[in-house]
Amino acid sequence: MNDGVNGVALAVFIILFLAVTVIGFMASRWRKAENENSLDEWGLGGRSFGTWITWFLLGGDLYTAYTFVAVPAAIYAAGAAGFFAVPYTILIYPLMFVFLPRLWSVSHKHGYVTTSDFVRGRFGSKGLSLAVAVTGILATMPYIALQLVGIQAVLDVMGVGGGEDTNWFVKDLPLLIAFGVLAAYTYSSGLRAPALIAFVKDALIYIVIAVAIIYIPIKLGGFDEIFKSAGDAFSQTNPATGKPRGALAPGEASQWTYATLALGSALALFMYPHSVTAVLSSRSRDVIRRNSTILPLYSLMLGLLGLLGFMAIAAGVKVTNGQLAIPQLFEDMFPAWFAGVAFAAIGIGALVPAAIMSIAAANLFTRNIYKDFLKPDATPAQETKVSKLVSLLVKVGALVFVLTMDKTVAINFQLLGGIWILQTFPALVGGLFTRWFHRWALLAGWAVGMLYGTLAAYGVASPTQKHFGGSAKEIPGIGEIGYIGLTSFVLNVVVTVVLTFVLKALKAPEGVDETKPSDYTADAGDPGVAVELPPATAAATR
Amino acid sequence: MSEAPEVRQPGADQPVVTPMRVVIGLCLFAPFVSMLWVGSYAKVDPAFIGIPFFYWYQMLWVVISTALTMTAYQLWQRDQRARAVSKGGADA
Numbered sequence: 001m002n003d004g005v006n007g008v009a010l011a012v013f014i015i016l017f018l019a020v021t022v023i024g025f026m027a028s029r030w031r032k033a034e035n036e037n038s039l040d041e042w043g044l045g046g047r048s049f050g051t052w053i054t055w056f057l058l059g060g061d062l063y064t065a066y067t068f069v070a071v072p073a074a075i076y077a078a079g080a081a082g083f084f085a086v087p088y089t090i091l092i093y094p095l096m097f098v099f100l101p102r103l104w105s106v107s108h109k110h111g112y113v114t115t116s117d118f119v120r121g122r123f124g125s126k127g128l129s130l131a132v133a134v135t136g137i138l139a140t141m142p143y144i145a146l147q148l149v150g151i152q153a154v155l156d157v158m159g160v161g162g163g164e165d166t167n168w169f170v171k172d173l174p175l176l177i178a179f180g181v182l183a184a185y186t187y188s189s190g191l192r193a194p195a196l197i198a199f200v201k202d203a204l205i206y207i208v209i210a211v212a213i214i215y216i217p218i219k220l221g222g223f224d225e226i227f228k229s230a231g232d233a234f235s236q237t238n239p240a241t242g243k244p245r246g247a248l249a250p251g252e253a254s255q256w257t258y259a260t261l262a263l264g265s266a267l268a269l270f271m272y273p274h275s276v277t278a279v280l281s282s283r284s285r286d287v288i289r290r291n292s293t294i295l296p297l298y299s300l301m302l303g304l305l306g307l308l309g310f311m312a313i314a315a316g317v318k319v320t321n322g323q324l325a326i327p328q329l330f331e332d333m334f335p336a337w338f339a340g341v342a343f344a345a346i347g348i349g350a351l352v353p354a355a356i357m358s359i360a361a362a363n364l365f366t367r368n369i370y371k372d373f374l375k376p377d378a379t380p381a382q383e384t385k386v387s388k389l390v391s392l393l394v395k396v397g398a399l400v401f402v403l404t405m406d407k408t409v410a411i412n413f414q415l416l417g418g419i420w421i422l423q424t425f426p427a428l429v430g431g432l433f434t435r436w437f438h439r440w441a442l443l444a445g446w447a448v449g450m451l452y453g454t455l456a457a458y459g460v461a462s463p464t465q466k467h468f469g470g471s472a473k474e475i476p477g478i479g480e481i482g483y484i485g486l487t488s489f490v491l492n493v494v495v496t497v498v499l500t501f502v503l504k505a506l507k508a509p510e511g512v513d514e515t516k517p518s519d520y521t522a523d524a525g526d527p528g529v530a531v532e533l534p535p536a537t538a539a540a541t542r
Numbered sequence: 543m544s545e546a547p548e549v550r551q552p553g554a555d556q557p558v559v560t561p562m563r564v565v566i567g568l569c570l571f572a573p574f575v576s577m578l579w580v581g582s583y584a585k586v587d588p589a590f591i592g593i594p595f596f597y598w599y600q601m602l603w604v605v606i607s608t609a610l611t612m613t614a615y616q617l618w619q620r621d622q623r624a625r626a627v628s629k630g631g632a633d634a
Binding site: 080083086087089090091093094097098222223224225226227248249250251252255256258259262263289290292293296297299300303304306307 | 579580597
């Protein structure tokens with residue numbers, strides 16, 4: 001790993017990185033609207049993206065660099081258990097098909113930019129909306145930090161960033177530069193930058209995966225050999241736990257964990273602010289539905305990527321930090337120039353989601369904290385300004401996080417973030433379909449879910465960590481090991497339902513609902529549905 | 543979108559649950575049953591070109607679920623078009 005700088009790979013990496021930087025800055029001129037000083041423009045790309053741009057944007061957004069590093073890393077470490085990412089991403093799309101068009105419609109009808117905007121409008125409750133906004137921001141921050149961890153992993157393998165003994169400034173300089181570039185073009189171009197860069201990122205990723213999945217097995221003697229050596233490796237006892245290291249197929253005991261992780265993660269994904277941002281930037285309901293039929297191409301890629309984890313074992317990659325397994329595999333297997341392409345794919349893959357996440361978190365802050373609580377009369381221009389600044393702050397925060405704290409802290413918080421964000425599901429998705437839930441009951445359910453999830457996750461120990469050692473724990477009453485997020489979610493729903501009955505019986509004030517049933521099915525072109533771009537521009541992108 | 547835009551919800555004369563909508567629902571629900579029933583696929587054999595069953599079966603389901611979602615999408619569009627037509631007819 002630290003056997004000097006891989007010059008060729010680094011050169012290719014830098015060239016691709018520079019190309020993307022230029023694209024990022026040029027993006028502000030791409031499909032420019034007349035009024036750029038509104039949050040719709042900067043934060044949602046003018047809400048004008050068609051099927052293909054949305055596809056790249058969502059793909060670039062949901063399948064992050066961290067995913068590319070972490071999924072094979074999990075499989076490298078434990079085998080089958082890490083593969084839950086595949087059923088997880090299979091289940092996302094039927095869900096997307098069902099509820100996101102409704103969110104799109106109501107948001108376009110009322111000019112909502114964030115999920116909290118919707119929750120406030122639907123339930124007439126600033127408290128509930130604040131809870132959703134804070135949860136969103138808290139869950140997004142560590143996610144951004146993990147993108148930077150992803151960049152660090154490739155930089156490490158390329159030999160830049162030096163060893164442990166180098167000066168911290170020299171060590172972190174490449175990351176600081178990457179970060180500065182990212183911050184600058186997000187600031188100037190808004191959501192248009194990641195949308196354009198996503199094209200490059202995805203093209204690179206697809207090329208790398210296609211090559212890796214054919215080239216590496218040929219070099220290693222075929223899948224038979226790969227799985228044979230992986231099976232041998234997994235059957236060996238892990239000295240830390242006294243159990244086998246992993247398995248090629250999950251045993252009885254771990255099937256609940258596998259299923260609940262897949263389901264819980266799928267339910268949580270579209271609660272994340274950055275996924276909603278990408279969805280709301282699309283042009284029509286149809287774009288979303290159509291995307292739910294073409295996005296699974298990414299899931300297939302993710303599955304193939306997972307197999308790389310086995311290849312890393314078969315290739316004899318030995319790393320102490322599992323996250324370096326895949327970058328190291330690329331460096332060992334590929335000619336230097338192609339390793340550079342692969343590293344660039346991961347590095348650029350980190351920039352797209354990091355940009356969207358920081359925009360999404362900034363939108364939440366601006367709309368649901370700044371405008372709702374601090375400055376109710378803020379103009380659209382002021383909103384945009386605040387959002388731009390906050391997107392910078394969020395990124396600086398993530399950077400400080402990564403540089404000052406241990407990587408495991410970011411991973412722990414990311415794990416918690418997933419549990420937390422799932423607790424906004426009843427208010428958001430419940431609210432999209434019914435007004436039956438009481439706003440205070442939703443708030444109480446959210447609080448219970450957050451509290452239980454946090455405490456339960458705190459109590460999970462692993463061989464290396466006393467707390468936050470994993471995301472699965474015994475489900476009370478069932479006795480099987482399941483995903484904490486899903487358990488908290490069920491608790492949350494139970495509390496919400498029970499309290500709704502109680503509050504309705506007590507005739508507690510319901511709050512004003514500013515939406516109408518027809519708002520949830522409105523489409524582009526209907527009266528009152530905002531279309532920000534001039535028709536000519538929108539048509540030209542078809 | 544060039545072709546048939548989606549239209550607003552059904553007129554009062556149309557039932558909310560129709561056979562076509564039940565099929566749409568099943569198409570969307572099937573992946574949940576198959577993927578969450580982990581016991582049905584948690585095994586190594588039969589392998590496909592050396593890849594254990596557990597892995598290729600789930601990847602196959604990516605393709606199956608995509609086909610199901612596409613079917614649901616097509617049926618949904620047909621459903622909406624049919625409703626638009628009958629609604630237009632009623633108005634005339």
